[in-house]
Amino acid sequence: MSRGADASGIVIVGAGMAGLSAARRLSDLGLRATVVDPSPWFEWLPNIHELLSGRKTPASLRLDRQALLAAMGHRLLAQRVTGIDLSAQRLHLGEQEELPYDRLLLACGGVDHDRGVEGVAGHALPFKSVDDCYAIGSRLARLMASGRPVSVVIVGGGVEGIEALGEILRCYRQHAGLHVTLLEGGPRLMGQAPAVLDEMLRERLAGQPVTIRCATRVAAVTATGVRLAAEAPAQAESVAGAQLAADMVIWTGGVRAPDWVARSPLAGADGWATVTPTLQSPASARVWVCGDVGNLPGVRGKQASDALAAGVLAASNLAASFQGQKQGRGRRRRQQSFRASPTPQLLTLGDLDDWLVTPDQVIAGPALGELKEAIYQFYMARLDRSRRWRALPGVAARLGGYGWLQWQALLTAPGGLLQPGRWMLRRRRAEGGASLHKNRYEQGHKEKT
Numbered sequence: 001m002s003r004g005a006d007a008s009g010i011v012i013v014g015a016g017m018a019g020l021s022a023a024r025r026l027s028d029l030g031l032r033a034t035v036v037d038p039s040p041w042f043e044w045l046p047n048i049h050e051l052l053s054g055r056k057t058p059a060s061l062r063l064d065r066q067a068l069l070a071a072m073g074h075r076l077l078a079q080r081v082t083g084i085d086l087s088a089q090r091l092h093l094g095e096q097e098e099l100p101y102d103r104l105l106l107a108c109g110g111v112d113h114d115r116g117v118e119g120v121a122g123h124a125l126p127f128k129s130v131d132d133c134y135a136i137g138s139r140l141a142r143l144m145a146s147g148r149p150v151s152v153v154i155v156g157g158g159v160e161g162i163e164a165l166g167e168i169l170r171c172y173r174q175h176a177g178l179h180v181t182l183l184e185g186g187p188r189l190m191g192q193a194p195a196v197l198d199e200m201l202r203e204r205l206a207g208q209p210v211t212i213r214c215a216t217r218v219a220a221v222t223a224t225g226v227r228l229a230a231e232a233p234a235q236a237e238s239v240a241g242a243q244l245a246a247d248m249v250i251w252t253g254g255v256r257a258p259d260w261v262a263r264s265p266l267a268g269a270d271g272w273a274t275v276t277p278t279l280q281s282p283a284s285a286r287v288w289v290c291g292d293v294g295n296l297p298g299v300r301g302k303q304a305s306d307a308l309a310a311g312v313l314a315a316s317n318l319a320a321s322f323q324g325q326k327q328g329r330g331r332r333r334r335q336q337s338f339r340a341s342p343t344p345q346l347l348t349l350g351d352l353d354d355w356l357v358t359p360d361q362v363i364a365g366p367a368l369g370e371l372k373e374a375i376y377q378f379y380m381a382r383l384d385r386s387r388r389w390r391a392l393p394g395v396a397a398r399l400g401g402y403g404w405l406q407w408q409a410l411l412t413a414p415g416g417l418l419q420p421g422r423w424m425l426r427r428r429r430a431e432g433g434a435s436l437h438k439n440r441y442e443q444g445h446k447e448k449t
């Protein structure tokens with residue numbers, strides 16, 4: 001059975017950060033599209049770790065995808081794409097249905113990467129969506145309420161693993177009996193960041209109920225914990241042979257390309273879609289690629305800022321490709337090349353510390369967490385643009401969702417916004433590791449911890 005696309009023939013696959021920003025750009029250019037995405041919610045992923053401590057609620061991190069797209073003039077098809085026929089210009093939707101396109105914008109992101117480790121699907125808790133993180137938060141709360149010792153294993157020492165650890169410590173570090181083990185296969189935490197960040201994280205985690213084990217690969221996840229790969233050196237006392245017992249295993253193993261993309265002619269050797277500088281697929285000039293699913297030129301890692309920027313550019317280029325589309329005085333619009341902007345990464349460790357990470361230096365200070373919060377608030381309100389005024393009660397609810405006690409803590413508790421030294425920052429260069437700014441905050445913080 002063939003589904004009808006919008007009259008424009010434009011189809012967007014995936015309405016996450018890249019797909020939604022592309023949809024908005026098309027709408028601004030007066031173009032309508034059919035958007036395919038199986039999930040009813042747009043979710044702001046960079047803050048979902050805060051569900052573990054209850055700092056955010058599911059509702060505060062979600063927007064109704066259908067309403068967002070309808071306000072932009074697009075149609076949502078709540079289905080999952082399972083394949084593509086480039087020569088026939090058709091998408092497969094499950095076994096039976098097809099969706100023709102004239103121009104396609106691919107923005108379906110990545111999927112959880114189990115790294116080929118046995119038992120991940122059956123026993124580990126994924127960390128990729130609001131539902132995933134809410135489930136982790138609820139299970140953690142039940143375990144902590146039981147009053148018995150609780151052992152948590154987090155697999156992955158990247159941004160997701162570190163931020164999960166921070167939220168668990170924010171909420172439960174005072175509970176006797178909690179122990180968290182963070183396992184990382186690479187030689188250090190946050191492997192793509194300057195090495196000083198690993199040092200700074202370890203300093204902050206000293207004295208906490210945490211064991212960090214780098215260069216440690218997991219061979220299997222079981223109902224009772226994890227089995228470590230044979231070459232892992234036995235470093236911690238809690239390791240009995242190659243087994244590590246855990247009440248809960250959180251899996252933050254990164255992302256890989258969706259199978260249907262990896263199988264298609266769009267994919268390069270690593271499974272991700274390849275792109276030209278104008279974000280077109282080398283396999284078809286009628287396909288543009290943006291966000292995590294593409295190997296975007298000049299981009300290191302997969303970040304929200306690149307997904308948002310690439311979505312806008314891919315949509316502009318798609319619009320410019322229409323024959324007869326003119327700009328200014330009769331000049332045809334040219335497709336533009338994508339330029340990755342080196343946006344720093346913001347990393348939070350619960351209420352212990354926050355970091356702004358660039359390729360050659362790391363700036364620390366808990367006030368940076370408020371920057372991450374402000375970016376989240378800004379984008380959620382911006383995405384809600386068409387309903388901004390009607391959304392105000394929702395934004396107020398999001399802000400109010402902190403509750404009075406949390407606001408009070410945010411302002412006045414140790415490390416709170418109004419505490420002396422809160423806004424002081426510390427900076428370290430990638431090489432040398434010398435602390436350039438030791439200040440009152442640093443001293444106060446050490447006393448606190």
Ligand SMILES: Cc1cc2nc3c(=O)[nH]c(=O)nc-3n(C[C@H](O)[C@H](O)[C@H](O)COP(=O)(O)OP(=O)(O)OC[C@H]3O[C@@H](n4cnc5c(N)ncnc54)[C@H](O)[C@@H]3O)c2cc1C
Nearest residue numbers: 014016017018037045046080081108109291292303304307
């Ligand atoms: C837990 C977590 C924390 C993160 N933290 C940060 C951070 O702090 N800073 C930062 O910069 N980045 C962070 N990221 C990365 C950032 O969220 C991604 O780079 C960004 O979401 C990529 O946007 P995207 O639109 O390409 O993909 P996504 O946001 O993943 O959206 C993909 C969309 O495609 C849909 N889709 C998937 N498959 C199909 C299909 N077959 N058919 C139709 N639709 C489909 C999905 O339902 C989804 O809506 C984080 C990611 C995660 C998971």
